[in-house]
Amino acid sequence: MKTKTIFLSLLTALGAACGDDVSQTTVSLQFALTDGDTEIGCDDLLAGVGADAVDLEVRDARFYVSNVRLVSASGEVPVALDDVSPFQISDVALVDFESACSDAGDTNTNDVVVGTVPEGEYTGVRFTVGVPFELNHIDQVVDETTTTPEPLRATGMWWNWQGGFKFIRVDLAPTPDSTSPGFNIHLGSTACMGNPLMGEDVTSCGNPNRMEVELTGFDPASDTIAFDLRAALDGALTNQNTGAALGCQSFPMDEECPAVFDNLGLPYGGVAPSGPQSVFRVR
Amino acid sequence: MVARGAADPMLKPMWRFTPLFLLALACGESAEAYVWDLPPGFPEPRVPEDNPMSEAKVELGRRLFYDTRLSGNETQSCASCHLQSLAFTDGRVQGVGSTGEVHPRSSMSLANVGYAATLNWANPLIRELEPQALGPLFGETPVELGMAGREDELVARLRGELVYQELFPEAFPEQEDPFTVSRVLAALAAFQRTLISGRSPYDAFTNGDSDASSESAQRGAELFFGEEAECFHCHGGFNFTASLDHSGQVFETLSFQNNGLYDLDGRGLYPTPNFGLFEFSEDRRDMGSFKPPTLRNIAVTAPYMHDGSIATLEEVIQHYADGGRNVTEGPHVGDGRLNPNKSIFVNGFELTPERQADLLAFLESLTDEAFLTDPRFADPWVETDAAP
Numbered sequence: 221m222k223t224k225t226i227f228l229s230l231l232t233a234l235g236a237a238c239g240d241d242v243s244q245t246t247v248s249l250q251f252a253l254t255d256g257d258t259e260i261g262c263d264d265l266l267a268g269v270g271a272d273a274v275d276l277e278v279r280d281a282r283f284y285v286s287n288v289r290l291v292s293a294s295g296e297v298p299v300a301l302d303d304v305s306p307f308q309i310s311d312v313a314l315v316d317f318e319s320a321c322s323d324a325g326d327t328n329t330n331d332v333v334v335g336t337v338p339e340g341e342y343t344g345v346r347f348t349v350g351v352p353f354e355l356n357h358i359d360q361v362v363d364e365t366t367t368t369p370e371p372l373r374a375t376g377m378w379w380n381w382q383g384g385f386k387f388i389r390v391d392l393a394p395t396p397d398s399t400s401p402g403f404n405i406h407l408g409s410t411a412c413m414g415n416p417l418m419g420e421d422v423t424s425c426g427n428p429n430r431m432e433v434e435l436t437g438f439d440p441a442s443d444t445i446a447f448d449l450r451a452a453l454d455g456a457l458t459n460q461n462t463g464a465a466l467g468c469q470s471f472p473m474d475e476e477c478p479a480v481f482d483n484l485g486l487p488y489g490g491v492a493p494s495g496p497q498s499v500f501r502v503r
Numbered sequence: 504m505v506a507r508g509a510a511d512p513m514l515k516p517m518w519r520f521t522p523l524f525l526l527a528l529a530c531g532e533s534a535e536a537y538v539w540d541l542p543p544g545f546p547e548p549r550v551p552e553d554n555p556m557s558e559a560k561v562e563l564g565r566r567l568f569y570d571t572r573l574s575g576n577e578t579q580s581c582a583s584c585h586l587q588s589l590a591f592t593d594g595r596v597q598g599v600g601s602t603g604e605v606h607p608r609s610s611m612s613l614a615n616v617g618y619a620a621t622l623n624w625a626n627p628l629i630r631e632l633e634p635q636a637l638g639p640l641f642g643e644t645p646v647e648l649g650m651a652g653r654e655d656e657l658v659a660r661l662r663g664e665l666v667y668q669e670l671f672p673e674a675f676p677e678q679e680d681p682f683t684v685s686r687v688l689a690a691l692a693a694f695q696r697t698l699i700s701g702r703s704p705y706d707a708f709t710n711g712d713s714d715a716s717s718e719s720a721q722r723g724a725e726l727f728f729g730e731e732a733e734c735f736h737c738h739g740g741f742n743f744t745a746s747l748d749h750s751g752q753v754f755e756t757l758s759f760q761n762n763g764l765y766d767l768d769g770r771g772l773y774p775t776p777n778f779g780l781f782e783f784s785e786d787r788r789d790m791g792s793f794k795p796p797t798l799r800n801i802a803v804t805a806p807y808m809h810d811g812s813i814a815t816l817e818e819v820i821q822h823y824a825d826g827g828r829n830v831t832e833g834p835h836v837g838d839g840r841l842n843p844n845k846s847i848f849v850n851g852f853e854l855t856p857e858r859q860a861d862l863l864a865f866l867e868s869l870t871d872e873a874f875l876t877d878p879r880f881a882d883p884w885v886e887t888d889a890a891p
Contacts, residue, residue, distance in 0.1 A: 322652065323575065323653075324643060324651035324653075325652050359634065373654075374652065375641045375650070375652055375653075376643075376651050376652035378637065380634075380637045380641060380642050382783070383628040383629070406644075410782075411785040412783065413627065413783060413784060414627075426784075462775065463775045463776045465776065466644075469644055471776060471782070472778065472781065472782065472785055473778075474775075
């Protein structure tokens with residue numbers, strides 16, 4: 221798989237180098253927050269979700285997207301992300317459906333990822349949900365005078381206990397009548413270690429927890445990429461909180477995590493996912 | 504896997520550190536350098552190159568440390584969970600944040616925090632005070648000060664304070680606009696590096712004042728530093744901890760140890776969510792391993808352990824004499840004495856009433872009254888209010 225990717229990338233690079241005549245075009249990937257097929261937003265109700273069919277309300281929904289590629293009959297090409305303040309730089313974009321219904325959020329939202337690709341007939345999209353490793357373990361500061369990339373300045377996306385960022389942040393609060401304590405999904409790299417004896421920073425993470433998404437039958441000009449919260453909670457134990465971390469916050473040995481991680485197509489606690497992710501799809 | 508017990512071989516030489524450190528102090532400091540007020544024999548804390556010490560920065564940090572504007576609902580400051588009179592702990596079993604959320608862990612002492620190799624109870628990734636402050640400020644699991652997503656509001660609040668309009672530019676003279684979150688972190692760190700405690704009766708005794716320590720405390724010290732009680736392996740050196748870093752040290756010595764508090768499943772399981780170093784390594788052998796805290800001022804920092812689960816110092820001594828804790832009722836039943844991850848130095852020892860009293864007297868001789876009452880570490884806003 222990896223060999224294939226590299227091979228295709230090389231081909232692409234070769235193509236770009238030789239073919240002065242390959243013109244570039246702007247692509248704008250449209251995202252939507254959904255409950256099944258229904259578009260939702262901040263404060264909206266998710267009725268009867270998870271294994272326990274509880275009622276929850278959206279308080280936060282944000283995630284990072286990187287390594288975006290479009291797929292045509294001849295293979296995949298990388299999407300060169302534009303540098304668009306404040307939601308994206310060339311390496312990573314923040315998709316943000318949170319519109320000040322969270323204490324940790326603000327009114328700014330962003331539902332598109334914009335970049336440049338060679339013109340072509342694209343029928344699929346691939347991307348990683350997460351912050352690239354090289355950026356994930358930088359010093360986290362909110363400081364205009366430093367080089368902290370703008371999309372990474374959102375303190376609500378900080379993941380201080382593991383020294384990185386939350387790749388996905390979904391906060392769901394119980395409705396007044398709900399018996400659920402609420403359910404959060406905070407995804408990020410865990411089991412991160414360096415060699416602190418030698419004063420090194422994080423050198424690797426046992427659980428990178430970067431989601432790989434591949435969607436076929438996708439027309440970037442007309443289709444939307446849905447982030448389906450109902451699908452994310454499919455089978456999740458939404459009526460309990462066994463650890464201190466509400467819902468699934470990537471903490472080890474949390475009963476609320478296995479179903480969520482399976483939906484995200486990620487291993488958890490040494491158990492491989494049953495299949496690819498089922499949370500992002502073409503709409 | 505990090506440094507499980509790796510610090511131990513380095514401990515003995517470290518206790519005999521004085522000449523080396525004096526050398527370090529004598530060399531290479533310019534006339535304008537910040538002047539530390541160090542107890543005899545203490546090295547300078549390690550200071551990051553990009554955050555040099557200055558009087559103005561320390562004063563700014565002290566103001567910020569005691570400022571409730573650093574919490575979302577303006578009810579708490581750092582000092583709410585770190586009270587000077589309690590060696591900057593809070594006397595609670597577990598901390599309580601600005602929104603009332605109970606922290607899974609007990610508030611740590613900040614005495615000599617500038618010498619800690621790692622911060623927090625068991626986080627190998629946080630090794631400097633600057634990034635550490637991000638946790639209490641912006642962390643959400645649990646919420647402590649509750650500033651996540653409100654960094655602009657924080658900066659705006661501080662900008663409006665007259666005292667800060669003077670102090671921020673003084674502390675960060677090179678900055679066109681010094682009001683940023685990273686400067687807040689830098690100033691808080693600078694202040695915390697000054698929280699140095701080393702003038703206890705025990706220090707006076709080791710520095711030649713033979714009247715400073717009771718005979719009971721001296722017997723307690725012998726036990727403490729002896730191979731029967733084995734306390735010093737994890738609580739050795741000038742700061743009585745194996746987790747140590749300072750300006751003269753070549754290698755940071757990290758330490759995370761399991762002291763046999765729990766064993767829920769016969770395989771070393773600790774109660775969720777306090778898994779210790781396991782949270783980072785996900786190596787079961789690290790389950791229940793926490794940083795040995797400094798024992799300086801330990802008599803005033805009850806309750807004890809990462810989860811505040813031991814109420815008194817007498818019970819702590821009993822815990823180690825028992826070689827761990829057998830929990831026989833409640834949700835955490837299990838024999839911690841048999842925890843497979845337990846430190847090899849927590850083997851138990853014979854505890855007579857006299858030995859109990861001696862160890863207690865020794866530990867009490869580590870209380871530094873000057874530190875607990877030093878006006879340089881006290882709430883500066885009170886002074887301002889009282890001023891004419």
